[in-house]
Amino acid sequence: MKLRMLTLVSTLTLTALGAHAGDLTVGVTTTGVPFTFVDTATQQPTGAMVDLAAAIAEDIGDTPKFAVTQFSALIPALETGKIDLISAGMFATDKRKEVVDFSDTVYSYGDAMFVAADDDTAYQIDDLAGEVVGAQIGTTFADKLQAKGIFKEVKLYDSLVDIMRDVKLGRIKAGFGDKPIIAYQVAQTPALGVHLVDGYTPMGIGNVALAVSKENPELLAKVNASIAAMKDSGELTEIFAKYGL
Structure with a gap:
């Protein structure tokens, strides 16, 4: 886990330097402490769902690029292709499932x-x-x-x-x-x-999950595979425990 977290720090640092091939643009909100918020010392997005998205991106071979977005604008941003993935304290409701696809549950x-x-x-x-x-x-x-x-x-x-x-x-x-x-x-x-x-x-x-566009089933499959692996290894529990969840 320590090695993974060191890797995540390096990954987030690279993200701040600009876009790269294989970017995974992740929508987050700054008002969801401790799920997603901005670290006042680094001015970078942080939180349990940020760490989770970074771990998933690393697992599937992409570089996470975080896009800070108002909560109410996350789904519209996903629908219009401005972001690839939503990783916030968002419930997978039936109404939302009509317009986006959700991953397996990560927290309730x-x-x-x-x-x-x-x-x-x-x-x-x-x-x-x-x-x-x-x-x-x-x-x-x-x-x-x-x-x-x-x-x-x-x-x-x-x-x-x-x-x-x-x-x-x-x-x-x-x-x-x-x-x-x-x-x-x-x-x-x-x-x-x-x-x-x-x-x-x-x-x-409610059940918290990550969201992807209905036009991107391949990404959903990759995200779910990463989540399953982290559940089995205990890493998912460790990520949330780090923030008192």
Whole structure:
């Protein structure tokens, strides 16, 4: 594993120098800590899904080239050929499967509710009927909240940080998002002024997978073969464990 990680560092360094033959352009987002984010020291994309994509690229003989993209624009970028692969904290939903193909599952988790740090109420979702809540645009959480039809408004945001700001300031009652991402950010930055609601029952459990164009079944087969090998060797578990997942 240490040898593989040294190789990944070298690969990411080469990526920063420019495009090469055999590039694999991978779409990532900067708002998905610890799945995908930008290292402030190096200004390079990093995170569990970045390491995973780099390991897959190495395994299939390509050089990863990371394209930082807003979450809601990842699938359109894949459909238009701007990227070859999506590697983010994205759930493989039936709706998304209509337009892209997903790899085998690499990680599973549910949503979390977060409220202002001084609010200790053990809310469940129906307790917020008639309130204004927030979720990130393009996520399954936003779709599920809107489908419930019990809220005064479901405000949509570009990033979780924006939702947390409005929860802290009292502009909205609660926010919803990826549990591991929120837990990591709150633990790292208490000044965000929010906390996870203890005992909250998720709206559902989703399976994270990488996505490829429906026009590229060969790449999908290669990605799945790499994932299978990493599951067998334990490397997949090690990659996620490195980021507390």
